[in-house]
Every structure is written in C-alpha cells, then in structure tokens.
Amino acid sequence: MRKIVKRFFISLLITGITVLAGSPANTAKAAPRNPQLQKPKNIIYMIGDGMGIGQLEIGRLFEYGKEGTLFMQTLPHAGLARTYSANNFVTDSAAGATALATGRKTNNGMIGVTPDGKEVPSILDLFKKDGKKTGVISTSLVTDATPAGFTASVTNRWSGQPEIARQQLKNQVDVILGGGGDFFEPKNQNGLDLVNQYRKNGYSYVTDRNQLASVKGGKVLGLFNSSYMTYMQDREEAGSKEPTLNEMAQKGIETLSAGNKGFFVMIEGARIDHAAHSSDIPGIWRELIEFDEAVKYAVNWAEKRGDTLVVVTADHETMGVSAAEPINIEAYKRIKVSPEFMASKLIFDPNTGEFTAESVKSAFYHYAGLMITDKEVSDFNLRIKANKGQMYASKHAAWEIGSIIAQHMNAGINSSRIRALSSTGGHTANMVPIFAFGPGSERFDGVFNNIEIPKRMGQLLGYQF
Ligand SMILES: [Zn+2]
The missing domain is CATH 3.40.720.10 (Alkaline Phosphatase, subunit A)
Incomplete structure (x- = not known):
C-alpha cells in the first residue's frame, strides 16, 4: 500500500x-x-x-x-x-x-x-x-x-x-x-x-x-x-x-x-x-x-x-x-556575471590584509546593482580572514560576495556561517x-x-x- x-x-x-x-x-x-x-x-x-x-x-x-x-x-x-x-x-x-x-x-x-x-x-x-x-x-x-x-x-x-x-x-x-x-x-x-x-x-x-x-x-x-x-x-x-x-x-x-x-x-x-x-x-x-x-x-x-x-x-x-517566496527574481536576473568574476575585480591591500572598501562597494554596485554599507564591507573582510586555511580558501571572496547578494535578494539558501562550519563547504x-x-x-x-x-x-x- x-x-x-x-x-x-x-x-x-x-x-x-x-x-x-x-x-x-x-x-x-x-x-x-x-x-x-x-x-x-x-x-x-x-x-x-x-x-x-x-x-x-x-x-x-x-x-x-x-x-x-x-x-x-x-x-x-x-x-x-x-x-x-x-x-x-x-x-x-x-x-x-x-x-x-x-x-x-x-x-x-x-x-x-x-x-x-x-x-x-x-x-x-x-x-x-x-x-x-x-x-x-x-x-x-x-x-x-x-x-x-x-x-x-x-x-x-x-x-x-x-x-x-x-x-x-x-x-x-x-x-x-x-x-x-x-x-x-x-x-x-x-x-x-x-x-x-x-x-x-x-x-x-x-x-x-x-x-x-x-x-x-x-x-x-x-x-x-x-x-x-x-x-x-x-x-x-x-x-x-x-x-x-x-x-x-x-x-x-x-x-x-x-x-x-x-x-x-x-x-x-x-x-x-x-x-x-x-x-x-x-x-x-x-x-x-x-x-x-x-x-x-x-x-x-x-x-x-x-x-x-x-x-x-x-x-x-x-x-x-x-x-523561497520573497526571492527577488527580477533583480537577480539583472546580474550578468558570477561572484567569482566580481571577486576578480576587487583590489587587495597588502598593508591592511583586506580588500579595499572602495573596490568592494563598487563591485557590488556595478555588477549586482546593490549599495552595500561600510559594516557589510568590514564583515565581508572579517569573514574572509576568519576562513583562511579552510577548504577552497581561494574561493572564499566569491562565496562571501554571493552570500551578501543572497541576503539582499531574500534567497532561500544556507548562510555563510553554516557553510563555514560545514566540512563539505x-x-x-x-x-x-x-x-x-x-x-x-x-x-x-x-x-x-x-x-x-x-x-x-x-x-x-x-x-x-
Ligand atoms: Zn560541492
């Protein structure tokens, strides 16, 4: 039966x-x-x-x-x-x-x-x-x-x-x-x-x-x-x-x-x-x-x-x-490149060990139509530093970019924190x-x-x- x-x-x-x-x-x-x-x-x-x-x-x-x-x-x-x-x-x-x-x-x-x-x-x-x-x-x-x-x-x-x-x-x-x-x-x-x-x-x-x-x-x-x-x-x-x-x-x-x-x-x-x-x-x-x-x-x-x-x-x-229901499909469809591509446009400052706030903000604005805050930029840099040494380390900037966009677009997807804690990324x-x-x-x-x-x-x- x-x-x-x-x-x-x-x-x-x-x-x-x-x-x-x-x-x-x-x-x-x-x-x-x-x-x-x-x-x-x-x-x-x-x-x-x-x-x-x-x-x-x-x-x-x-x-x-x-x-x-x-x-x-x-x-x-x-x-x-x-x-x-x-x-x-x-x-x-x-x-x-x-x-x-x-x-x-x-x-x-x-x-x-x-x-x-x-x-x-x-x-x-x-x-x-x-x-x-x-x-x-x-x-x-x-x-x-x-x-x-x-x-x-x-x-x-x-x-x-x-x-x-x-x-x-x-x-x-x-x-x-x-x-x-x-x-x-x-x-x-x-x-x-x-x-x-x-x-x-x-x-x-x-x-x-x-x-x-x-x-x-x-x-x-x-x-x-x-x-x-x-x-x-x-x-x-x-x-x-x-x-x-x-x-x-x-x-x-x-x-x-x-x-x-x-x-x-x-x-x-x-x-x-x-x-x-x-x-x-x-x-x-x-x-x-x-x-x-x-x-x-x-x-x-x-x-x-x-x-x-x-x-x-x-x-x-x-x-x-x-x-998930609140996902912003139309705004998402306007994004024409991958987070990896966006990450390749960021400028790394070896003195601070971080990506420059200007380059991060400009990438989000230019490729995803998003104005992100100073707080989001500093959290972004902190998360990348915290994840150093873990698997797929080179991909982390792209991963974090995608997570910030997903939050703005109300996408149904695991958080960057869950991903960081996961042994399989x-x-x-x-x-x-x-x-x-x-x-x-x-x-x-x-x-x-x-x-x-x-x-x-x-x-x-x-x-x-
Ligand atoms: Zn996989």
Whole structure:
C-alpha cells in the first residue's frame, strides 16, 4: 500500500507538472521505441553536481516561470536518492561519485576505493571489460571527483589529481572532455608531458570548441581550460572559446556511438554545485539549464534508437537551496556575471590584509546593482580572514560576495556561517532526484540509496561488480 501511494505521488508530481505546464517542444516521448527491449546497449549517465530539488526549482522558475517545466522533468520514470557517505551523513563529491560509479559507500575525500583503501571497479570499468567504449565529460576538471570516480582509484581526491590523469590514460578511456589542463602539464607530472603520452596512444588532443567540432572519431582528449571551465554567466565577458556542455555531450555521444560496439558515458554538469557553493542563484539557473539542454540532446538521441538508457541524477545537494517566496527574481536576473568574476575585480591591500572598501562597494554596485554599507564591507573582510586555511580558501571572496547578494535578494539558501562550519563547504543530506528514459528505465522508480543506481545499471547489462 505504502509503495503504491509513493509511486502514485511521484508520478503525480512528474506528470502533474508536465500536464499543467509543458511547453510542447520541451517534452520527451513516454515510451522507448521497442518496449520489449529491456537490456540497453548503451548507457548515458548524467550527473548534475549539487543538483537537488531546490536547484531544479530555481532553474525551472527563472527559465520558464511558475507553470513551466524542465526537460528532465518530462522523463517517464523518476525517483529520489539518499546520498550519505560511509563516514558522514553529508557526502562530498568524491564519496558521492564513488557511490554513483561503483555502488560502494566510501569516506569523504576518497575516490574509487572502499574506506580501507581497496580499489573497486566502476560501472565504466565493467563496460570497458565488455569491449565497449567509454567516456567522461565534465565542466569541472576532468580529474575532479565526479569524472575520477568512474575512471580512477585514489585515496585522496586533492593530492591524487595528477595520478588520476595518468590512470585515465592507462584505463584507455576513449573520450575525456572538460577542464583541468593544469594537471596534465609537465610541472604537475614530474616533468612528464602527459598530453604527448595521450597523443602517442592515439588520442586527438583539442583545446577549443572549433577543434572539438573538427574531431572525426577515435579517442579524444579535450582540455578546454587550465582549471574549471568558465561559468556560462562569464563566458561572454571572458571571451571564452570553450564548448558548452551540450556541445561536448553531442561530440562525445557521436564519437562513442561510432563503430557500433555500445558505450558508456558519464556527462556532468559540474558547475551547478560550484554556483551553489557561491550562493550564486543566477549561476545555478544558467548551469542547470545548460545541463538540462544536454539531457534533452541525450534523450532525443536515445529516443531515435531505442537501445540507450539515460539516467539523470546528482551526487548530493549543495547549500540547502530552495525557491523561497520573497526571492527577488527580477533583480537577480539583472546580474550578468558570477561572484567569482566580481571577486576578480576587487583590489587587495597588502598593508591592511583586506580588500579595499572602495573596490568592494563598487563591485557590488556595478555588477549586482546593490549599495552595500561600510559594516557589510568590514564583515565581508572579517569573514574572509576568519576562513583562511579552510577548504577552497581561494574561493572564499566569491562565496562571501554571493552570500551578501543572497541576503539582499531574500534567497532561500544556507548562510555563510553554516557553510563555514560545514566540512563539505555547504553540502546537505537532502535527497536528490533521479530521472530515467529508455530500456530498463522503470528500474529507477522509487526512493532508494544512491549505490543502487550503478548496481541496477550493472544488473540490466548482466555485469557483476
Ligand atoms: Zn560541492
């Protein structure tokens, strides 16, 4: 009985939104072409990093209005996942990725290993073992937690990044697209030119969207930024030549599906999480919509074939984002750059060890239309000093800028104080959504633990972890 009620509630939730709202162009067909076919040949696993229900609501509300709907919300099957890690009720992205990739809970900070440091295979490894092609695509560093969870095993996500870059070559991952070029450089590889090693192993190496577009199959390493790929918000200001997540997804799927062996690809909208850490509501909106566009491409591609399972989920929620009622949507929509971009415009005075009041006030006024007080400026500087030495120290100016804006705009999001006290920089244990399409997608209905997702994928293919 409870199960029926729960199912009913979830389907009501999803179809309700669709029926009430749907813009017709934004809707997936309910059934795969061949409903008999339960064993998918390919899996496209899409992860919105930090994408909780609140992030979905912000994206939906800002982009389509209260009656609109996201594309991913139109998929025929849906569920919710719990995300806790082995050693905390709140996961970080490393343990989150490990759960989603290997079906094992591990400690925060660990990738592709159990809490005792034992290496475990990922769903990507199982596809590889079966002779299929594999890929990881992310707007983060390709060596960051989520892509690493599928392609590498290290006990420390931070110090392990150069090693992850080497393991991705050793594991012959066919398509690797994203940011993080720095970790492939000789300076981070004990003098080794890792990119050259990739080339010698038959990879095309590309660094901008035009080069990516001209790739004609084979193995590809695309590193489009030395660090994270630029926020969608900042791409124009930065004169970016990076491909969008959607463009990377298109090229990745096109490349991996050639040759007809079948493939597995993980596609991550990584910067939803980063924007949420920065309390950057417009950033969450833009990154979420970019991710939703990639989902739309993947599902439309899969729909034409009938042999591809698409599963969309998140590794955890970030910052307790909610679509709170007093939020000033119109003022938020006028902000055209990220807090990180604003932080890059501040002037640091080494004599006082603080950002100058003038530069702080002018950044808030110029980019967010806000007049902030002297008290707010001095609190801002104090909080940055107090947070020194904690994780993501370099990001703190941006995070504090986002928090001040969020207060002025009445956004529903955790405070800067909660974030400072959190070991994950503001992640929460809130459940995350699952949406699924294609053969086997009915296996993803309901409320369950995130480690079930790769296990169920493996079962569909007859793979043993
Ligand atoms: Zn995060």
